Amino acid sequence: xxxxxxxxxxxxxxxxxxxxxxxxxxxxxxxxxxxxxxxxxxxxxxxxxxxxxxxxxxxxxxxxxxxxxxxxxxxxxxxxxxxxxxxxxxxxxxxxxxxxxxxxxxxxxxxxxxxxxx
Amino acid sequence: xxxxxxxxxxxxxxxxxxxxxxxxxxxxxxxxxxxxxxxxxxxxxxxxxxxxxxxxxxxxxxxxxxxxxxxxxxxxxxxxxxxxxxxxxxxxxxxxxxxxxxxxxxxxxxxxxx
Numbered sequence: 001x002x003x004x005x006x007x008x009x010x011x012x013x014x015x016x017x018x019x020x021x022x023x024x025x026x027x028x029x030x031x032x033x034x035x036x037x038x039x040x041x042x043x044x045x046x047x048x049x050x051x052x053x054x055x056x057x058x059x060x061x062x063x064x065x066x067x068x069x070x071x072x073x074x075x076x077x078x079x080x081x082x083x084x085x086x087x088x089x090x091x092x093x094x095x096x097x098x099x100x101x102x103x104x105x106x107x108x109x110x111x112x113x114x115x116x117x118x
Numbered sequence: 119x120x121x122x123x124x125x126x127x128x129x130x131x132x133x134x135x136x137x138x139x140x141x142x143x144x145x146x147x148x149x150x151x152x153x154x155x156x157x158x159x160x161x162x163x164x165x166x167x168x169x170x171x172x173x174x175x176x177x178x179x180x181x182x183x184x185x186x187x188x189x190x191x192x193x194x195x196x197x198x199x200x201x202x203x204x205x206x207x208x209x210x211x212x213x214x215x216x217x218x219x220x221x222x223x224x225x226x227x228x229x230x231x232x
Binding site: 004033035037042043044045046047050091093095098101102103104105106107108109110111 | 151161166167176212224226228
């Protein structure tokens, strides 16, 4: 069975500081994809970053980077230089197996509420 | 702006009623999936449609059904509403070969069942 675990219900960080949001996953599939989404209070899920299980380098997208440790089955999100607008709920998600027939099926964790303070 | 729009944004129903939620995805996105997000939880996969046919389903009863149309729009129908159906319903679409295969989500339809 596929499972995503986010153990931090809430995190606080001061503006301009870096923050790490934890995510561990469990799957028996060799091919999988890991995602992070941001959900502001409006409800829309905003895609942040993707890491494929066969990617050897950690993914980066602007201020977001994914610390992928395959042996430990962890995929932590690092946000550098936090901004007030980063305050939102953050979800880690997995697609397993990672192929066309399962394109629309993501398994989500319970999320981490990030609050950035001035 | 993902180009995925959902309607209505909010609605209230009573137990036993039926509801239809609508989603319009981007041109070229031939995969659409629906998720239920209860308060304080992560989204749960309901089902996926590809080329107008259901080709994947989560742990939801048959009273949850859907349609996908040739114009890239989609519907989620829920019959015999129960109180636990109160949730945010998210529609997501993807092109056949996206960059990383990410899903593009709409802002959701918030359903309250009284």
